[in-house]
Amino acid sequence: MSPLERIERGLASARAAIREAVRSSNYTSQKKENFIPRGAVYRNPYAFHQSHIEMEKRFKIWTYKEGDQPLVHGGPKNSIYGIEGQFMDEMESGDSHFMAGHPDVAHVFYIPISVTRIAHYIYSPPVDYSGHMLQRLVTDYIYVVSNKYPYWNRSNGADHFLVSCHDWAPEISIVTPDLYKHFIRVLCNANTSERFQPIRDISLPEVNIPKGKLGPPHLDKPPNQRHILAFFSGRESGYMRTLLFRSWKENDDEVQVYEHLPSNRDYAKSMVDSKFCLCPSGWEVASPRVVEAIAAGCVPVIICDYYVLPFSEVLDWSKFSINITSDKIPEIKKILKAVPNERYLRMQKRVKQVQRHFVINRPAQPYDMLHMILHSVWLRRLNVRLRS
Numbered sequence: 001m002s003p004l005e006r007i008e009r010g011l012a013s014a015r016a017a018i019r020e021a022v023r024s025s026n027y028t029s030q031k032k033e034n035f036i037p038r039g040a041v042y043r044n045p046y047a048f049h050q051s052h053i054e055m056e057k058r059f060k061i062w063t064y065k066e067g068d069q070p071l072v073h074g075g076p077k078n079s080i081y082g083i084e085g086q087f088m089d090e091m092e093s094g095d096s097h098f099m100a101g102h103p104d105v106a107h108v109f110y111i112p113i114s115v116t117r118i119a120h121y122i123y124s125p126p127v128d129y130s131g132h133m134l135q136r137l138v139t140d141y142i143y144v145v146s147n148k149y150p151y152w153n154r155s156n157g158a159d160h161f162l163v164s165c166h167d168w169a170p171e172i173s174i175v176t177p178d179l180y181k182h183f184i185r186v187l188c189n190a191n192t193s194e195r196f197q198p199i200r201d202i203s204l205p206e207v208n209i210p211k212g213k214l215g216p217p218h219l220d221k222p223p224n225q226r227h228i229l230a231f232f233s234g235r236e237s238g239y240m241r242t243l244l245f246r247s248w249k250e251n252d253d254e255v256q257v258y259e260h261l262p263s264n265r266d267y268a269k270s271m272v273d274s275k276f277c278l279c280p281s282g283w284e285v286a287s288p289r290v291v292e293a294i295a296a297g298c299v300p301v302i303i304c305d306y307y308v309l310p311f312s313e314v315l316d317w318s319k320f321s322i323n324i325t326s327d328k329i330p331e332i333k334k335i336l337k338a339v340p341n342e343r344y345l346r347m348q349k350r351v352k353q354v355q356r357h358f359v360i361n362r363p364a365q366p367y368d369m370l371h372m373i374l375h376s377v378w379l380r381r382l383n384v385r386l387r388s
Contacts, residue, residue: 003104004154004388011107014054015382021050029053035367040319041350048314055378056366061098062106063091064145067113070121071137075114080288081165082209083188083369084116086360088163090370095363098374107381108159108184109151113138115164115172131171138162138172139179158182158384161377165206167284170194184380186373188286193306198313199383202376205310205358205369208288214360216288216295219272223348229254230301230336231270232278233261234289240280240303240326247330255333271296275344276322276336278303294358299347301336303329311357311372313379320350 001009021027027036027049037045037052067073073092075085090096091110100106115134122133142160146152152160161184162172169187173180173195182200190196190203207215236245236259248257257278261267271277277293278301285307293300300321302309309317317323322339324332339347357372364370 002388004386007105007107008386010058011382011385014051014058017054018047018050018382021046027053030057035356037367039350039353041315041354043314043316051379051382052367052371052375055375058107059098059374059378059381060100060106061091061096061108061110061374061377062100062103062151063110063112066144066148067141070117071114072141073112074117076116078209078211080206080208081116081188083204083207083360084114084163084165086209086214086362087370087373088112088114090362090364093363103149103151106151108161108377109145111138111141111145111160111162113141113162113164115162115166115169119166119168131168131174134168135172135175139176142179154388155384155386156182158184159381159386160184161186161202161380163204163373164188165204165286170196184377186377189284190308190310191285191306192308196308198308200380202373202380203308203310203312204286204373205291206286206288207291207358207360207369209360214362215358216292217268218295218355218359219268220297220352221272223275223345226273226275226298228256228270228274230276230278230332231256231274231298232280232289233258233267233270234280234282235259237282238280238284240305240329241282243326243329244278244280244303248332252333255336268292268296271298274298275348276301278332280304281307291358294351294355297348297352297355299344299351301332311376313376314372315354315357320347320354322347 025046037049042048075088076082077085118134163186165188167189170189186202186204188204188206209215248255277298279287279289280303281287285304290300302321302323305326356367359368361368
């Protein structure tokens with residue numbers, strides 16, 4: 001068989017194993033499994049578990065070597081775009097067993113371009129806010145690798161992906177949509193009103209990564225010691241927060257909303273003291289407060305329109321979060337107080353259950369955030385059948 005035929009035969013075996021796991025409500029593994037996904041937070045825990053097993057066993061990724069820093073092969077590892085650089089570094093560190101030794105054995109191909117670095121270096125000073133230069137740089141890179149290697153052309157980009165948390169990342173495909181028709185975009189800005197396609201594209205968690213750390217602090221407090229009904233503190237960036245401030249800014253003891261947190265209050269402690277943490281979108285749909293809320297064991301209240309939540313092909317967010325659309329913002333208190341205590345306790349317990357999926361480890365570990373991102377890419381590849 002050709003290398004591609006061997007890859008496709010292995011993927012067919014993986015699909016069959018996943019279907020059998022669903023049918024039998026059991027899993028098949030060649031090694032001891034340290035974690036077994038179970039419970040209502042998963043859309044189908046048997047399918048997810050077997051799929052992750054198959055990914056660990058088979059999945060190989062080729063990172064293209066072309067290009068130079070700072071725009072390629074390097075990205076930010078801190079602040080709200082830090083997941084972009086953390087993922088890139090994991091893929092290029094040499095420590096990941098998912099790295100392919102040769103492109104012929106790769107299931108997918110990673111385009112190691114940093115949109116954040118492009119925005120920083122090419123658009124500074126900010127003389128032109130149009131996306132033309134960004135689009136040109138990414139498209140030129142794809143033309144280089146597609147002319148040099150056969151892999152893009154045989155799939156029309158369906159087994160290629162790019163990871164970016166920058167707000168501008170969706171714009172890469174605007175000028176030449178046919179080129180990117182099958183390309184997998186892994187984006188924090190997962191906005192369906194801006195051409196995000198959940199079947200093809202992947203929602204990337206936005207994480208505010210402090211320097212010297214890998215994410216927000218993990219704090220814990222029993223539900224009966226959380227005396228604040230709902231909490232938010234942040235800038236008035238974007239229409240959704242304007243609506244939130246108009247209804248709730250510093251005018252209620254139970255729904256505590258601040259643009260500037262009082263100097264005697266601690267942000268992380270306020271989250272862990274709260275039952276519900278409000279997560280309104282900012283200028284774009286994603287917010288780092290979703291991951292911060294989960295880390296604090298606080299039930300996220302997603303206040304957004306058109307947002308595809310991360311890992312939603314695996315996780316059932318309705319079991320551990322509440323979604324509120326923009327027109328319901330004045331009713332936040334009524335909605336949250338109407339949640340029965342038994343339901344809140346179940347949701348809070350499930351928030352703690354999904355915490356492992358929103359933790360960054362270096363090197364990455366099974367079922368953590370980086371592996372969950374890889375699993376989302378793996379699922380997209382399982383949906384594609386290529387012929388040599």
